[in-house]
Amino acid sequence: MTTYDERASLSDLTDTADRVRRSVERVIEGKPEAVRLSLTVLLAEGHLLIEDVPGVGKTMLAKALARSIDCTVRRIQFTPDLLPSDVTGVSIYDQQRKDFEFKPGAIFAQIVIGDEINRASPKTQSALLESMEERQVTIDGHTYRLPDPFMVVATQNPVEMEGTYPLPEAQRDRFMARISIGYPSPEAELEMLDVHGGSSPVSPLDDLQPVAHADDVAKLIEAVRSVHVADTVRRYAVDLVTATRNHPELRLGASPRATLQLLRAAKATAALAGREYALPDDVQSLAVPVLAHRLLPTAQAQLNRRTAEQIVLEILRHTPVPEAAAQAWREPYGRSSDRGL
Structure with a gap:
């Protein structure tokens, strides 16, 4: 039998998710399905891969979702010279303490934006495997837990684009879903020009404020588990x-x-x-x-x-x-x- 608290949790979920959805759609106009799938992956404790051609708003969607939630956010710009230690962290010897000190990498955040993930080498891409599946990082025999909730939102260009490396099968399998944003409709593109194509263009992300807290998202994830x-x-x-x-x-x-x-x-x-x-x-x-x-x-x-x-x-x-x-x-x-x- 469903309890009153469970019904209230689902009611809270739909209200909070609707606030996040409206916040993201202020930036990503005319793409409700992409926004809905992003929220679905977040509440299902998964990771999202956004694949499309350059310039259609892949990174903008990832940033809008992250900014709509009051949580820790880190961005990793994947490039061919990015090292695995830049992602996971590294142990550095402290001469004063005469011991190694762990310096966390960019993966230590609740929402991690991996921009153009397939421009990094396969070795660097593989640095995400443990963190995405087990929500932890192991460095020099020590295991460090990642914060909750934890989500990787990665963007990539199609493999036909110059300078890209195809994601390994094991890496792709760790992404819960892959979505494509696609080109905007002519009406949406005209509206974009009206709003952001003036003499002093302003990023639509500048006015975006958090509409939910990380603790709220964690509670909503618990409600999803009870479905x-x-x-x-x-x-x-x-x-x-x-x-x-x-x-x-x-x-x-x-x-x-x-x-x-x-x-x-x-x-x-x-x-x-x-x-x-x-x-x-x-x-x-x-x-x-x-x-x-x-x-x-x-x-x-x-x-x-x-x-x-x-x-x-x-x-x-x-x-x-x-x-x-x-x-x-x-x-x-x-x-x-x-x-x-």
């Missing part, structure tokens, strides 16, 4: 991921980590909609952003110009959706009268 996922919805997610491993046009399917993150994102989507239970629709809406970047098409599929996104959409069309009465998705909560609704 119920029925066995049939779990099976549906597993069926989708299994289909990627057996698809003839894929040489690498989605990992078990992908299944876990797909369900976590579905729970966050349900909570943002004010529901205490996840639906198959939540899983469907997240399949492409959560699964596609983990998949590797075969050489023949690439010759046929088949993308991972197209293959995921095909899998969605051919995977049976569980059929049940709406009441079945929220079985643990009993009848409506039992829940006080």
Whole structure:
């Protein structure tokens, strides 16, 4: 049975998330889906990869999300000469104390913005692996915990761009979702020129103030964890991921980590909609952003110009959706009268 406190938490979640969404949309206009997915990943305790061509607002979206929350924020500008120690930190010998002192790197923040992550060498990219998965950093045999909540928002240009290194499979798998912002509509672009194209242009980030605290986000994450996922919805997610491993046009399917993150994102989507239970629709809406970047098409599929996104959409069309009465998705909560609704 759902308690009063749980219902209040979900109500607080939708109110707080709506404030953050409106704050980000003051900067990123006309892209509500990108903003919604960013919030979903944040509340699902994941990491976000924003991939698109230069100049469409990738870094602006990451900064707007970070500035809308009163938390510690660090930015890492990934370049070919960036070292792993610049990211994680380094132990420096203190001659006065005659001992090594740890100097934390840029990864020690609650929201870390990794700008143009695929311009760094694979060695430096791999420095993020432990921190993104285990939320800790190990240096010289000592383990240092990262703050809560912790989220990496990375941007990258398409691999066809000059001077980029493709992210290793293990690195891509640690990002819960990949989104693309795309070009703005002509109307949104004209409005951008009116607002920011004057004689004294002002950055839209300058007036952005925090609308939520890091402690509030931590409580909202706890509320998302309490969202119920029925066995049939779990099976549906597993069926989708299994289909990627057996698809003839894929040489690498989605990992078990992908299944876990797909369900976590579905729970966050349900909570943002004010529901205490996840639906198959939540899983469907997240399949492409959560699964596609983990998949590797075969050489023949690439010759046929088949993308991972197209293959995921095909899998969605051919995977049976569980059929049940709406009441079945929220079985643990009993009848409506039992829940006080």
